[in-house]
Amino acid sequence: MACVLLYYRLNLIRKCAASNPADSLGGGQLRNYHFKVSRMEAKLKHKRPRHLDLFKITQPLPAIVSIMHRISGVLLFFPGIPLLLCGLRMLLESPESFASVQAVFQHPGLKLLLVLFVWFFLHHLCAGIRYLALDLHYGVELAQARASSKWVLATSVLLTLLTGVALW
Amino acid sequence: MVKQSGRIVTGAHYGLRDWLAQRITAAFMIIYIAVLVVLITIDPPQDHAAWSGVFRHSWMRIATFLFFAALFWHAWVGVRNVLMDYVKPTAVRLTLQILVIIVLLAYLVWTAEILWS
Numbered sequence: 289m290a291c292v293l294l295y296y297r298l299n300l301i302r303k304c305a306a307s308n309p310a311d312s313l314g315g316g317q318l319r320n321y322h323f324k325v326s327r328m329e330a331k332l333k334h335k336r337p338r339h340l341d342l343f344k345i346t347q348p349l350p351a352i353v354s355i356m357h358r359i360s361g362v363l364l365f366f367p368g369i370p371l372l373l374c375g376l377r378m379l380l381e382s383p384e385s386f387a388s389v390q391a392v393f394q395h396p397g398l399k400l401l402l403v404l405f406v407w408f409f410l411h412h413l414c415a416g417i418r419y420l421a422l423d424l425h426y427g428v429e430l431a432q433a434r435a436s437s438k439w440v441l442a443t444s445v446l447l448t449l450l451t452g453v454a455l456w
Numbered sequence: 457m458v459k460q461s462g463r464i465v466t467g468a469h470y471g472l473r474d475w476l477a478q479r480i481t482a483a484f485m486i487i488y489i490a491v492l493v494v495l496i497t498i499d500p501p502q503d504h505a506a507w508s509g510v511f512r513h514s515w516m517r518i519a520t521f522l523f524f525a526a527l528f529w530h531a532w533v534g535v536r537n538v539l540m541d542y543v544k545p546t547a548v549r550l551t552l553q554i555l556v557i558i559v560l561l562a563y564l565v566w567t568a569e570i571l572w573s
Contacts, residue, residue: 362538365531369563377570379507386504413489416482423479 350437357415360408368405399455407448414440478533481526488523517571524567528560 347355378385393399418440421427427436501507511517535556543549 358534358538361531361534365535369527369531373563373566373570379504380511380570383504386507413486417486420479420482
């Protein structure tokens, strides 16, 4: 709120200086300023959320994509990495171990689990590409950032569904 | 652009290095995965012999090893960030960070063993 007030004050001083450089922030303007500030304070006090309960406040879409990026990253670290290495080892070790990998993924529940991890990976990938673009200052405007977060969610879900169809 | 200020900058600057490393490893992994997906789509390996064939060439083994090294480095930066954000007691955080480093180094050795055995 201090920032808002400071911004407002600076803006007012600039406006005054533009209209009458000799009399910046004169009596009338200053009274007006104090009146506006007190009104704004009342408004802010009224509108501010009284809590930051994550289950009561709604997050904007880019924030949801961001926390999903973090959660999927942690799940890819564990149990993702050890499972991936196990899978690679069994895939390459011998024809018998290869057959056992194939047999394991015949089970529908495990197949579903695999698709779930494919989704974690694809979400992490798509959101990560979005962050790389943002770091290069592409799509940093609010409207573009919201649109790209929508695309990240949609693309990762669509690619996951396609992978699921290919597996079944 | 960042303007030069008179501010005295302190710190070890490893934050920027880690941030950059995470992005470079990410870009490398994207390229590796794209190439792998193209290779597997062109000629889908059906059995064990075909899968071992994909990883027989030493350039493929080296690329795969580098992919996993990039993955572990990337994961280290990410997990370190998560631990710094949520685990406040220094002793617990340090223990967890050391465990993560040891596990990732063990994974790296395991990866080499899988690829070259």
